[in-house]
Amino acid sequence: MDLSLLASDEVLGTFVPIVVYWVYSGLYMTMGSLNNYRLHSKKDEDTKNLVPKSKVVRGVLLQQTLQASVSLLSFWVMGTSNTQQTPPPPLIVTARQFIVAMFVFDTWQYFMHRIMHHNKFLYKHLHSWHHRLVVPYAFGAQYNHPIDGLLIETAAGAAAFLVSGMSPRASIFFFTFSTIKGIDDHCGLMLPWNPFHVFFGNNAAYHDVHHQLYGSKYNFAQPFFVVWDKILGTHMPFRLEKRVGGGFEARPIKD
Numbered sequence: 001m002d003l004s005l006l007a008s009d010e011v012l013g014t015f016v017p018i019v020v021y022w023v024y025s026g027l028y029m030t031m032g033s034l035n036n037y038r039l040h041s042k043k044d045e046d047t048k049n050l051v052p053k054s055k056v057v058r059g060v061l062l063q064q065t066l067q068a069s070v071s072l073l074s075f076w077v078m079g080t081s082n083t084q085q086t087p088p089p090p091l092i093v094t095a096r097q098f099i100v101a102m103f104v105f106d107t108w109q110y111f112m113h114r115i116m117h118h119n120k121f122l123y124k125h126l127h128s129w130h131h132r133l134v135v136p137y138a139f140g141a142q143y144n145h146p147i148d149g150l151l152i153e154t155a156a157g158a159a160a161f162l163v164s165g166m167s168p169r170a171s172i173f174f175f176t177f178s179t180i181k182g183i184d185d186h187c188g189l190m191l192p193w194n195p196f197h198v199f200f201g202n203n204a205a206y207h208d209v210h211h212q213l214y215g216s217k218y219n220f221a222q223p224f225f226v227v228w229d230k231i232l233g234t235h236m237p238f239r240l241e242k243r244v245g246g247g248f249e250a251r252p253i254k255d
Contacts, residue, residue, distance in 0.1 A: 009168035010075040014068050016172055017179040021064070025139035025183050037189045038247035039208050040135040045188070050132040056143045059129070063142050063149040070154055075168075094170055101164035101174055102224045108156035110228040113220045116148065126151075133186075136204075136211055141186035181223045190240065190248050201226050205250040209238050214252060 033042050040048070051059075088094070116127035126148040133140045142149065157178070161171050184196045185207040197203045202221055209215035218236035221229040229235035237253040 009172060010072070013168050013171040013175055014071045014075075017175045018064050018068065020176050021060075021142065021179050021183065022139070024180055025141070028138035028183075028187050028189070034189055034191075035246040037191050039188050039190060039205060039250060041243075041245065041247065045135045045137055048134045050134065051143075053140075056133070056140045059143045060139065063144055063146055066146050066150060067154045070150065071157075074158065088169070089167070094166070097164040097166040097170060098174060101160040101166060102178075104163045105156050105160040105178060106221060106224050107228065108159050109152055109223070110221050112152045112156070113222065114234070116152065117217060117220065131211060131216070134211060136186040136188050136208060138183050138187045141182045178223060185223055200224060205238065205240060205248070209236055209250050209252065 035042070089097075113127075116122050126145045129145040129148060130143060133143060142153070144153070157175060160174070166174060181196060181200070184194065185202065185204055187204050188208065190197060190203075190205055197205075202223065202225055206219055206226065207222060210219040215236050218234050219226075219229055220234055221227070226235060238250045239253055240248045241251050243249045
């Protein structure tokens with residue numbers, strides 16, 4: 001076996017985001033309760049969710065195993081393995097590829113996500129797994145039915161990679177970035193020093209609205225922008241209000 005293949009861009013692009021997922025979500029677990037910034041109380045996190053955390057961990061590991069297997073198989077079929085050093089493209093080209101990839105990723109996820117909610121069969125048997133987390137938390141971000149994860153997340157990543165034309169090396173950074181962003185969207189915390197909450201309207205509070213019963217047919221957009229929600233009438237505006245006992249509550253703004 002050629003051990004250099006273990007350090008190929010394709011392998012790193014597959015497994016670095018998985019490692020980052022557990023490290024970054026683990027950081028949230030070490031921060032303590034942070035009651036003054038929570039969108040739900042710690043008690044709600046422990047009592048309102050419909051699945052225990054041990055099962056969430058197993059589900060995420062299953063999802064990531066399937067996703068890694070599909071990714072590596074795709075690279076093998078396409079024969080794109082690259083263990084040789086190649087000159088990186090100009091920074092402006094990489095930046096353009098990232099923007100294209102973000103738009104494609106968002107577009108695929110929006111429409112597939114919306115289908116999953118409007119098709120009763122798909123929601124009941126697939127996407128409802130993810131919504132067992134009524135109160136989202138960081139390491140539950142990738143808790144999905146394996147087929148749901150394949151159709152929404154894995155396929156979105158493949159489309160973003162192919163359409164943008166980015167290199168496998170650039171994909172290491174893009175998929176790591178999108179993984180971190182997805183964790184933040186599910187972290188259940190509105191931290192004032194979090195840059196994702198400053199630069200993206202699609203943040204933890206925005207996605208928390210979607211996880212509530214009143215918002216389940218709104219705020220489908222993820223993980224970067226809110227463009228498709230606004231264009232297609234599925235955007236639910238909200239305001240953050242201080243909650244008695246500490247923290248915030250995302251309340252929908254009625255027209």
